[in-house]
Amino acid sequence: MKSNLSAWKYVKNNRKNVTTMVVGLALSFAAIYIVHMLLMTSVESFKPLALTQPKKMCFFALSRSTLDQAAVPGAEDGTAEEKRDALVKLLEQTDGIDSVIRTQIIRTDYRAVIGTLSMKFPLYEAKDIPAFLRHVDAKLTDGRMPEEDGEILVDEVILKNMNAKIGDWYLPDWYGEVFKIVGTIKSEGMYCVGTPKGFVNNGWYNTVLCDGEHSDLESLLAQYGIKLGAEDEIDDAVTNRTFYQRDCVELIENVVKAISAIVMFFLGVTMLIAYVSFLRNRVNEYCLYTSIGYSRFEVYGMMMREMLLIFVSGLVAGILTAIPVCLIFRLTIIDPRGMICRLLYPDKMLQTAGLMLFILGIIQIPLLLCIRGIKTIDRLED
């Protein structure tokens, strides 16, 4: 005989209770998702700078003591300067490296929701800048190319993050001079470039313009007899990837995990308490069902279907709440501040849904205890 124990009847006729549970689940889901999306804005924003940019542009700065001890082929007995020049020539002869130029650099801080990334950009002679832009696939989108000393082109996104506009003056942290922003550029790696003030090609940094496959400077330098020390600075694809993965992705993911765990713990406890009270209020109903011939399995099936309906509704409501809220954050906070975000994280949705299913699993404990304890009405009336 077909079971007529419908889960829908409870849901339809107890809108207040069901709505409370659905809203609780939806808000928990939305809270986790929105916090995740906001924190992941740092990960998404830093990605072009840490992963894309170094594929085409790296920096290295070697200390005098490192160069003194280095056995650079062709300049084994030379001075530190001679060794550096020989090293530059060797690097430029390497396949995949376009140029290695001694440049000054300036730094700018790129701020995300959590954390700040200090990025370097090189200062070239004005005539070399078009070649640089070609190398990094950047296009001038507004303003003009630098013509005078102390003029810079800034990536559109970075410019927003700096809360600046064309024509503004920019004072880098330690350069000691102000630079004028004369144009914006657009590229995948969010590059900036400019002209130095007064001196050219005399910086301590070596800017390496390379392709994606030759951006592991540490290995390349080792091939040419350079043993890096603590005073040397390498800013290449490998160091950036390591920093990005360890100090950015893992750190933020751990924070998100901790927040998710806390929210889920409180949600789990609340759901458990609410569900136990929900079961207690319906003992007579369950007893009636078993008395008139429904099996405990059929009653359990109905209860599970009710819970699944509530959980799925909570999940859908959570998604429908989280996405528009994320969109509002994106339009009002993230985009105007030159940060980058993603609205959809299917893996996080699945993970949160999985955690909710885990809570549903915990709820099985009182549910199964209740099923075991269901009596027939004769016991209630005894």
Place this chain on the structure above:
Amino acid sequence: MFEVKNISMIYDMDTDEKMYALKGFDLTLPDKGLIGIIGPSGSGKSTLMYCLSTLKKPTEGTVCYNGTELTTITDSEREKIRRKEFGFVFQKHYLVPYMNALDNVLVAAADQSEETKKRAKEFLAGLGLGERELSKRPAKLSGGQCQRAAIARAMINNPKVVFADEPTASLDHENAFNVMRILKSYSADRLVLVVTHDRSILNEADRIIEIWDGEISRRETE
């Protein structure tokens, strides 16, 4: 229909002072008719009804229903018999509070077809619950209306036996007699067992069995 032999029901089996709710008697019940089981509180009349309806398993003795020994079958078979062949009216109506009167009847139905819904409405109408009451929840119905909905629930599958345990306990006199009239009418071709301590409602019973201290003290036939 029912063949009861040497039925005993002992509560507190593990203690020294055993309490006999039923003390080993035989009983045979027919296929149809209104049978009243009467006795004071604690006499064992409800226990007998629960043993007959498979809700309780007697400590000793056998209960045979249409050739099936009810004390030896599995829980699942008992559930099937309760669902297909028996209908129940309890002391309290036990209507599901969040369902309306119609849904409370349909929850016991074998199917949810339009035909069943129509039959449920007819049942309720026949029991005096109008179209307006069908969509009301138990809290909005009177005690009599609730009990009548519970009777409709018991009858929706056209069960061969209706067990009614003090069906009029929470009703006023007029409603009590209305309920008994309905049960009497149903008993024309089915068996209706009414457990009560109120002899006045059994005026139309085909047979009255009086139970006292777990034993049948008198059997009356009209």
